[in-house]
Amino acid sequence: MTLGAQIAWDDTVLPFQLDHADIRGRLARVDGVLDKVLSQHNYPAPIEALVAEAVLLTAMIGQTIKLRWRLSLQVRGSGAVRLIATDYVAPTGDGAPAQIRAYASYDAEALDLKAAAFDQLGKGYFAVIIDQGEDMAPYQGITPIAGGSLSSCAETYFAQSEQLPTRFATAFGRSTLAGQDERWRAGGVMLQHMPKASPHAKDAASGEEGLLAAGDLVEGDDAENWSRANILLDTVEETELVGPTVQPTDLLVRLFSEESPRIFDAQQLEFGCTCSEDKVRQSLSIYSAKDIGHMTLDDGTVSADCQFCGAHYVLDAKSVGFEAEQDGKE
Known part of the structure; x- marks a missing residue:
């Protein structure tokens, strides 16, 4: 395989379908996007691992949904890891890339660098938020943190919230x-x-803490097809998943040749942030002049940093808030 072919599959999501099993899927490779996300911060290794997994899940989940604007994944915990947040911004047109950004919040003093990253989330919830833009009410689905990974949380979310x-x-x-x-x-x-x-769930839930699991949602031929596809997926190796020397199309044939895999157009991914000065001004528009005064620095400015990309905004304090003077002037 040539280097050019390798790079062509980096930062892509390839949709596919297993016609014999009535199953759809996504195969994702994330390289430059993930490196760009993590280079914005100086996270310790456990946090980097959680952010990497969250970005990968976001790429696959976001591509399954016909979005007008944005899908967000949020994991909030009570332990040393407080928050993992990602956004998938839908392509603006045919052939355009989707954009992904992510960040984490954690208690550096409480974080154990030798302990499993997921275990340091503690109790909390896993949420998927779909924002379809102006004049559309956002959708939010929430399930408790369960299983031993963010992937397990996502599986529980789809079983419990979406069946x-x-x-x-x-x-x-x-x-x-x-x-x-x-x-x-x-x-x-x-x-x-x-x-x-899978229109209905079985009466008994077999997942952790009484939550639904994937196997609770299928029966008969569907259950056999689902089990067979999972057994085949269990044979995948980590080096096949991350690449870069195994093409996604070759991997799908290797795993699911008897299921008649059918591929669709790949979706390109890139790092991107939707922050802007206008959005900072909008977020500050709820504050009075007195409130803005408490935020004002000695030089008469108010500053804000984007948690996702690190962009730094400096604004004239007189020009923000609902009592703002136009352009900071009378």
Whole structure:
């Protein structure tokens, strides 16, 4: 495989369908996007790992939904890891890339660098928020943190909130290619039974803490198809998931040749942030002049930093808030 072919599949999501099993899926490779996300911050290793997994999940989940604007994934915990947040901004047109950004909040003093990253979330919830833009009410689905990974949380979310049998296989970490610097890579496969195949859940839930699991949502031939696809996915190796020397199309044929895999147009990904000075002004518009005064620096300005991309905004204090003077002038 040539280097050019390798790079062509970096930062892409490839949709596919298993016609014999009535299952749809996504195969994602995230390289430059993930490296760009993590380079905005100086996270310790456990936080980097959680952000990497969250970015990969967001890429696959976001591409399954016909968005007008944005899908957000949020994981909030009570432990040393307080928040993992990601956004998937839909493409603006045919052939345009989708944009992804992410950040984490954590208690550096409480974080154990030797402990499993996921275990340091503690109790909390996993949420998917879909914002379709102006004049559209956002949708939010929430499930408790469950399982031993963010992928398990996502599977529980789809079973519990959407009643869609869903499975993720993911791999991520630092890698070094010949002649290149070390950088983050991630890859994964998402399987999801078509919605019409699982309209009702069984009476008993088999998941952690009484939550629904994928197997609770299928029966008969659907259950056999789902089980067979999962067994095949279990044979995937981490190096196959992250690439870069295994093409996604070759991997799908290797895993699911008997299920008649059918691929669709790949979606390109890029790092992108939607922050702007106008949005900072809008966020400050709820404050009075007195409130703005408490935020004002000695030089008469108010500053704000974007948690996602690190952009730094400096505004004239007189020009922000609902009592603002136009352009800071009388």
